[in-house]
Amino acid sequence: MSLPEQDSKILKVRRGILAAFSIIGHFPVLLPVGLITLFAEMTYSGVNNVSIPFYIPLLGVAQADEGRVIGAVISTFLLAETFLRVPFGWISDRFGRANVIIAAMVLSVPTITLSALIHAGQWRLLFPLRAWDGMMAAALWPSVYALVGDTIPGRLRANAMGVINMMYMLALFAGSGVATAIFNANHNPRLFFFIGAAAMAVGALAALIFFRLRPELNTPHPEVDEEDAERAIVKVIHHVSLLTITFTQNFAITLLAPFMIKYIMGPRPQNLGFNLPQLVTLVGIPVLGVGLLALPLSRLGDVWGKVVVVRVAFTSIALALWVFALSRNLGILALAAFVIAVTFAMGIPAWLAIISSLTNSKTRGVTLAGYGTVQGLASVLGPLVAGFIWDKVGHASIFMASAGLVTIAALLTWFTLPEHLHRHGQKQPGTV
Numbered sequence: 001m002s003l004p005e006q007d008s009k010i011l012k013v014r015r016g017i018l019a020a021f022s023i024i025g026h027f028p029v030l031l032p033v034g035l036i037t038l039f040a041e042m043t044y045s046g047v048n049n050v051s052i053p054f055y056i057p058l059l060g061v062a063q064a065d066e067g068r069v070i071g072a073v074i075s076t077f078l079l080a081e082t083f084l085r086v087p088f089g090w091i092s093d094r095f096g097r098a099n100v101i102i103a104a105m106v107l108s109v110p111t112i113t114l115s116a117l118i119h120a121g122q123w124r125l126l127f128p129l130r131a132w133d134g135m136m137a138a139a140l141w142p143s144v145y146a147l148v149g150d151t152i153p154g155r156l157r158a159n160a161m162g163v164i165n166m167m168y169m170l171a172l173f174a175g176s177g178v179a180t181a182i183f184n185a186n187h188n189p190r191l192f193f194f195i196g197a198a199a200m201a202v203g204a205l206a207a208l209i210f211f212r213l214r215p216e217l218n219t220p221h222p223e224v225d226e227e228d229a230e231r232a233i234v235k236v237i238h239h240v241s242l243l244t245i246t247f248t249q250n251f252a253i254t255l256l257a258p259f260m261i262k263y264i265m266g267p268r269p270q271n272l273g274f275n276l277p278q279l280v281t282l283v284g285i286p287v288l289g290v291g292l293l294a295l296p297l298s299r300l301g302d303v304w305g306k307v308v309v310v311r312v313a314f315t316s317i318a319l320a321l322w323v324f325a326l327s328r329n330l331g332i333l334a335l336a337a338f339v340i341a342v343t344f345a346m347g348i349p350a351w352l353a354i355i356s357s358l359t360n361s362k363t364r365g366v367t368l369a370g371y372g373t374v375q376g377l378a379s380v381l382g383p384l385v386a387g388f389i390w391d392k393v394g395h396a397s398i399f400m401a402s403a404g405l406v407t408i409a410a411l412l413t414w415f416t417l418p419e420h421l422h423r424h425g426q427k428q429p430g431t432v
Helices: 003-026 030-059 063-095 097-115 123-151 154-186 190-213 222-230 236-256 260-265 276-292 294-304 306-326 330-356 364-393 397-416 419-423
Strands: none
Touching: 003 030, 003 154, 003 294, 030 063, 030 097, 030 123, 030 154, 030 190, 030 260, 063 097, 063 123, 063 364, 097 123, 097 190, 123 154, 123 222, 123 330, 123 364, 154 190, 154 260, 154 276, 154 294, 154 330, 236 330, 236 364, 236 397, 260 276, 276 294, 276 330, 294 306, 294 330, 306 330, 306 397, 330 364, 364 397
């Protein structure tokens, strides 16, 4: 390759990266939505993935029942989130996305705080408190994704969803990392509940300031209105395949979420037995690094085609999870974690862009909530099944189950996704 050709390719890469980040300047709604995602997911990940699993044993639960109680408490949150998404999606269609988002975050603060004040023997109080927080999550997430669908044209929507995904991954790192560090330092998982409540309060304040000062950020984009008017009705058979993929991939994810940290740091031979620096090497560095590159990676869905990127991403994640299920070597597992992080950053924004393009701004909230309900059903079953596998089958087996499910989802993306979704909203690289 000649030097001018090399320079030309480097220039194209630089332009592509710059264009990926410039979307925030062109669509300022992404700033408050990104902050909302950061503060909310930081709280949810730290509470559900770390604090609850370490908190339950301190509240008088028998060791033989820990896995099932942890799964039941987390599933209570997810159950409330699942079955209330559609009503809240309908409310956001009628009364505005921003109003629902702000209310959900404000009303989460007291129950998250109260969760830290439970005494030994009172662990059953976590059920109503987590149910309320799940209800607020049901209000929050469909409104966030519907707001992005309303305000960002389809040709740029994977990149826009990448902003949400970037903040989600950074929040996952921050929430789980901070909660783990706190527990590792003083074995007191209660402290993160207070941090999470404060994060929700700050997120609510940021949303209130942005949307009150700039009410136009909560208004559908004219180009989106044109796309919605021209869009063909999606056939029922395609909804079935999309819903099946949604259920399968989320069931696979939530099998792992409640027990990931316990498996990595728990004592051998059932677990990996890694220490905190090894945990950071295995999970923290890949997630943080890829989180910072999430926008350029998400842009690939708009440039290459959303269906193509989804297929490649799901297949890569499935293969990496099989490595996680079968290996105990830190270097190999770190490489697999990096592959998962990279392909997650590519594929999930493209997937969300596909789902958000199935309807129009008048019903986008309730449609996304419907898909969220299916996702939630999978998320309810995931921790329950994972708790049983953890207690009865073996700790590493949750990775085998997850890898098998993602493999099924990957195969479905290759054989069932309609090609018109691939073509819709395509754009030329470098245009905004």
